[in-house]
Amino acid sequence: MSTQDFLVELGTEELPPKALKTLAKAFTDGIVAGLKAAGLPHGKVHSYAAPRRLAVLVEQLAERQADREQAMDGPPVQAAFDANGNPTQAALGFARRCGVELDAIDRSGAKLRFVQQIAGQATAELLPGIVEQSLDKLPIPKRMRWGARREEFVRPTQWLVMLLGEQVVDCTLLAQTAGRESMGHRFHHNQPVSIQRPTDYLEALRSAKVLADFDERRELIASKVTELAAKENGKAIMPADLLDEVASLVEWPVPLVCSFEEHFLQVPQEALIATMQDDQRYFCLVDGEGKLLPRFITVANLESKDPAQVVSGNEKVVRPRLSDAEFFYLQDQKQSLESFNELLKNVVFQAELGTVYEKAERVSALAAQIATQIGGNAEHAARAGILSKCDLATAMVGEYPEMQGIAGYYYAQLNNEPGDVPAALNEQYMPRGAGAELPATLTGAAVAVADKIDTLVGIFGVGMLPTGSRDPYALRRAALGVLRILIEKELEQPLTPLLQAAIDQYGSRVKADGLLAQVHDFIFDRLRARYEDAGIEVSVYQAVRAVHPDSPLDFDQRVQAVQHFRSLSEAEALAAANKRVSNVLGDAEDGQVQESLLAEPAEKALFAALQQAQQDVAPLAAAHDYTGILTRLAQLQQPVDAFFDDVMVNAEDSAIRANRHALLAQLRGLFLSVADISLLG
Template sequence: MITALATQQPDRSVNLDGPPRQAAFDADGNPTQAALGFAKKCGVDLSEIDQSGPKLRYSQTILGKPTTSLLPTIVEDSLNDLPIAKRMRWGARKEEFVRPTQWLVMLFGDQVVDCTILAQSAGRHSRGHRFHHPQDVRISSPAGYLSDLRAAHVLADFNERRQIISKRVDELATQQEGTAIVPPSLLDEVAGLVEWPVPLVCSFEERFLEVPQEALITTMQDNQKYFCLLDAEGKLLPRFITVANIESKDPAQIVAGNEKVVRPRLTDAEFFFKQDKKQKLETFNDRLKNVVFQAQLGSVFDKAERVSKLAAYIAPRIGGDAQRAARAGLLSKCDLSSEMVGEFPEMQGIAGYYYAKADGEPEDVALALNEQYMPRGAGAEL
């Protein structure tokens, strides 16, 4: 919604300068082709052109257009400029948008803006929640837009939905004696997926906690849009929060459905972890010998060997252990060929850390495998 919008454009004056006077008239004072051409360009007779200055000038007052006549083009251009990676068509129409349009509400004050955008004629009827209020909702004016839809179980204000989700997720996390992981990007995405948010606590089997928690968090956040919970020590709890789009009479059914859906995701992560652990981390280097790093620089394994030699050279000069530095360098890229990183690229370095620990590598060697990628982004841990 836009507030304090003028009803009409302001009138504006436009001055067009033409040819110099000496070029506009000949010695006898007759207009030249330059003067006549300028008048024609302005769409007026030469007598309406100001000839008092050093150049011919045409001054025109352009009346401002009513806002209602400008809005359709502004809205249509704005929709076309949206950074939508994949647009779709539907039916026999030529219009393209992220999803098929079903209706269009466009009001200027109490007046419906007369236009058709994306094959929908503007009106004042929106629709309520699909289950709570499937009937049309009449929007009497922009001032009543949010309240009219709220009465129909639709929170049209994105920031309001975001705030409700954030607050309720924190409350539920506290009830579970945990802290929710709430990345701003995930919160924004979830707020954009629901119109009547209802956060609910779900759980999963504790056996999955044997898998590196980063892998579980990644799959729950990226694939299922869940908010994960951590205990006071920062360890993952076997519970998560989903945000339903309905105030169900039987929320347990929604909880059970989400628990059923997440189980295969976690099972996949568990499978990859167990498969990788069947062999030592160092053996993954064999696969890297066939992965080209750069045509003139050899394979990824060749790169790891160079890193190992450089680390061994630098370590004693800064008070480090050359042998362990060399070991960390040699193992630094091993997990890139693991099943875990193949499925979850975000786990590079992290998977290597866990596998190195499982193999009994020194703690500082294992840490180096993870910390080589830090920081992983702006504002991330160093």
Template sequence: SLLPTIVEDSLNDLPIAKRMRWGARKEEFVRPTQWLVMLFGDQVVDCTILAQSAGRHSRGHRFHHPQDVRISSPAGYLSDLRAAHVLADFNERRQIISKRVDELATQQEGTAIVPPSLLDEVAGLVEWPVPLVCSFEERFLEVPQEALITTMQDNQKYFCLLDAEGKLLPRFITVANIESKDPAQIVTGNEKVVRPRLTDAEFFFKQDKKQKLETFNDRLKNVVFQAQLGSVFDKAERVSKLAAYIAPRIGGDAQRAARAGLLSKCDLSSEMVGEFPEMQGIAGYYYAKADGEPEDVALALNEQYMPRGAGAELPTTLTGAAVAIADKLDTLVGIFGIGMLPTGSKDPYALRRAALGILRILIEKKLDLNLVETVKFAVTQFGAKIKPAGLAEQVLDFIFDRLRARYEDEGVDVAVYLSVRALQPASALDFDQRVQAVQAFRKLPQAAALAAVNKRVSNLLSKAEGSIAQTVEPKYFDNANEFSLYSAIQQADHAVQPMAAERQYSESLARLAMLREPVDAFFEAVMVNAEDANVRANRYALLSRLRGLFLGVADISLLG
């Protein structure tokens, strides 16, 4: 008696975006229901769900076996339907399609593009999958292959084929839902259906190429990016200037970055992108190439959107990296500048993704960019459109806060992140290098004790009265352990200075770990808060130097 309620509740809880009604009934589902099989053991469960009374009869394939199929038992469900040309197991259909598509692609001396989402969708559209090879006219290969692939995948649910060099072949694979006596007829039908789609793409491509890419900017002057921040063309001009600022600071060319930034949004007003939004950036690349723009400028028009998601591809050129960072940073500064901060549930301008994208580019491409100065420059580009007070700091905090989640995903303890964050490095690459060094330091046997000592020293220094001397005076030492620690600090300082200059943070911390023994001996034998004011002040200066050595990498006291 519980089963009908459980099943009905489960069906109602399915994440169906749009439900429908049919006939004069009030029931709603993704599609009209035709029959219902519900068995418990070999018994039919007496119930009515979604306007259907339960029974034990299903139906076979519409053409191969249009009769009812009696389901003998739950255990026989799959075999009973298979005998009627219905593969009821989704995973089995998926596997058959995947295997056969690969086989056919190999026969065509190509490789099939099989996105998991498309494979799932096709497996859900057929009950007796029969993949077939079709073709289209080679003249369509003059159109950017991404546009052809997009329309064949999204509109027709076809699997496209690439040659050994990654170029699109004039063939594709469709998955029929029938074992036809005349498969050529199905092939011809699909070839006939796809032709108008490809013709449209060809038309848009040819229309766009009748004018220079840069002329598309004129249309963008009337397209709003954000009401308070101006048009898309205004954004392109800001991105151009910001990219020109960034490029030479990461080893790129300012002039080419500026050019790429100016052209970066042009294709948004093209016919191609109007019909195929997924082509933004890609269309720009092809049009820029046709106009004779430098290769890195053309590539940057597509690379500006990278990474397009978690783990996605990064820009391959410095020009592309500069424009990608500039585009994302411009959005961050602008949206923060008008007070539209993201909330826990809403982030309409994808600011979190933009911040993570900037960090990934800088860290994974090893680009040493001073984000503090760059963000300040970006703020100046908006003039009176934004409120600049405290804006740069707010944006920087938001960007560097994204690193916390990134490192947690990588298994880095939050204390490690906080120890570096305390120093507020200006470069994301520098930040990451410090994190990796501290992570390695924690594995050393001396790490825990030195972290505790740093915490103790930090507490002592915070309670010191007045300013702490910058220099240590050996004449005030009255204990051999003071001399030992002072000597060890001098040697360590001399050793780590060149390491710090080269950002060899791991080596630096490994060398500082050698201070554990003289530090332990010092605290065992020396009372820091001596009665003599000069001795006490000198000991504070000594400990300040000790702490300063570690602060050259991170605030190790936060690891305790």
């Protein structure tokens, strides 16, 4: 089958930079899906995107579809002809549907069948529809019209290139008639660029000062910015999103080093970085210790004859923005951090739950309780809690919302707040996302957990439960944050007393009936996905959940122990034995084993083994060494197996039967001190 390379490029006005990668991928995926649906085999597919164009190049695309057969089944042969062999209306109707005479219908099988040979269409005829369908399905939240045209797209279109081999695919899409002429750089080469064949595309545009390959532009920017930063004895801050956005803004990237006045460095560097990155798309430079340098790198979209003018222009643009940040910072310092709480007394946290200041009071009390439990400083935790929301009322956070917590940290330092109180004001929002940094201080951990618990209890308490698609108060993230802090920092904090304290603080503002259990379950439910992601089977999680540990750290220690137990050779037999014990005992209460009623050697041996095991695991239980407990209990396999092989559990004598049940209850109790391993089957 002969093949040709295929190229489609849609030229537009500047596309939304934050959406460029998404649009390019969707355009490519749509074309690939269309080719597959049309049965057109092809080779490698390349996706290209620049500020004014989306393009796809498909190598070795078949020139036409393969011929194919289409079979249609009709009525049964017996129903198609009468006793004299004459066709019935059913047979005649089927022939009409097929568009042929009855003689062309196959009647050799149980049913009438018509097999039609369908010639494959030429690819050039199919491509316009495939491209159009892909464009129609692009994820564009809001489409626009331009001029008097009825066509709609994310931006006005300017040209369309569609080539199959060296031939133009004849079509008109989005008001543009397909041709072979693209456009060069808006300033360096603002004229048509003729594309003779698809494989010429990249180099033809490169000669017109356009790097059409998004990944190439991105890598070039990263490389040159890194090189320039090193010459300034610094390192560039290059978040992936910022790098993507800058690559989406330029066709011919030219990074340049710029400067700002050093006096701006007195402002918290996070604010300076935020305004330079978010507002101007600059790359900031830091030294070896992570401190901001009075330098930044801008990426121009042209090679200027006088780069100094471009540098000067960017320095003039950034100066008033940095001056604003400096003004907010100095303005906030005219009053103490704590005084901002007065403003928060008039700011609503949630309509039914009171003000932000009242939330800070609750967080303060909870944080002190947690600090006492985890070995922290209760006074520092209480102080950090009462200051925790102050910076929300500052001018700095009002202008730069991402500075919440960070501004509080700096202002608390200026106010000489004691110990780790300043750090805790920033750490209260940790972790800020999946896998993000955790609080480094115990005070920060206490405030972070208290804040999240207060939110969970309050929002659940007014009935605003998260749904599959809506979680406006980020309750799932809050629950995961609590779990990560307590587990990964190895902090022993039972949840029940903490949740009860939070409920008590809200008083009549929340519906307390069943609230504790509801929030408790919600938090521990989040662990299931965490363990699945770590490769731990659900049955392990369920075995631990069955014994209802109250501390996330304790829960995790049990899970790790059960996961290790599953790797032991004795695990499968003991899990089965525990399942059998559970079936035998049901919900029966434990009883005392009377040694005088033990008659069979196997039950005497099991009783002795259990007595010894109880002594051995006692110190392990005190140390929460659950792995050690289960490893020791694995030694019970032989006496347990012998018991079930040699002893009639449900003996006719009620006293003996009850005694044997009590013996099995002891066995079950030993394992339940860690988990219900009967669920591991």
